[in-house]
Amino acid sequence: MLTLYTYFRSSAAYRVRIALGLKGLPYASEFVHLVHDGGQHHSAAYRAINPQQLVPSLRTEEGNVLTQSLAIMEYLDEAYPDTPALLPADTLGRARVRALAQAVACEIHPLNNLRVLRYLTQELSLSDEQKTAWYQHWIREGLSAMETMLTSSSATGRFCHGDTPSLADCCLVPQVFNARRFACPTDAYPTIERIVQACEQLPAFVQAAPEQQADAQA
Numbered sequence: 001m002l003t004l005y006t007y008f009r010s011s012a013a014y015r016v017r018i019a020l021g022l023k024g025l026p027y028a029s030e031f032v033h034l035v036h037d038g039g040q041h042h043s044a045a046y047r048a049i050n051p052q053q054l055v056p057s058l059r060t061e062e063g064n065v066l067t068q069s070l071a072i073m074e075y076l077d078e079a080y081p082d083t084p085a086l087l088p089a090d091t092l093g094r095a096r097v098r099a100l101a102q103a104v105a106c107e108i109h110p111l112n113n114l115r116v117l118r119y120l121t122q123e124l125s126l127s128d129e130q131k132t133a134w135y136q137h138w139i140r141e142g143l144s145a146m147e148t149m150l151t152s153s154s155a156t157g158r159f160c161h162g163d164t165p166s167l168a169d170c171c172l173v174p175q176v177f178n179a180r181r182f183a184c185p186t187d188a189y190p191t192i193e194r195i196v197q198a199c200e201q202l203p204a205f206v207q208a209a210p211e212q213q214a215d216a217q218a
Contacts, residue, residue, distance in 0.1 A: 011174035021204030108142030
């Protein structure tokens, strides 16, 4: 069975949980708490699994360990081709979905993840208000661009690309969850809000949500 090293509030792990759900792939969870014990991802045991000390990591059925959420999700598409695809069949469609996914995973998220926020407050001595302003700035920049990408393309449907959830939706929903968590309004992005609402009606997205995870409930 697949094993996912995960943390309930990690948006990168959240993406992979959604992808696993959409593809109907069973998996075991190994919880890596990013706050307890000084951050369990910094332990020697977890460093041996993922030298970057990040979640998620995925142990394959063969025992190999994969890192980086986008790489993991594309692996799942390639390794399990008989399950629902996360990428379209056509070349242009795949490029578009990857671009939308990377607009979140490579542009918004890296500036706002836990280690960056901690550096702002602990090393640069920014106040909580300044940290929140930083967070909200990059959310607005990223979601504004993504809203334009979605509204300007006829390929946008019920979801980011057509009427089937894809890699892009797996990335978008956790990012909007984070925006809500940091009180960053999203009403300026009606297409994003509509797509997220459609996603949140699907079992794969519901079951992957942070509040549904055993480590959150613990």
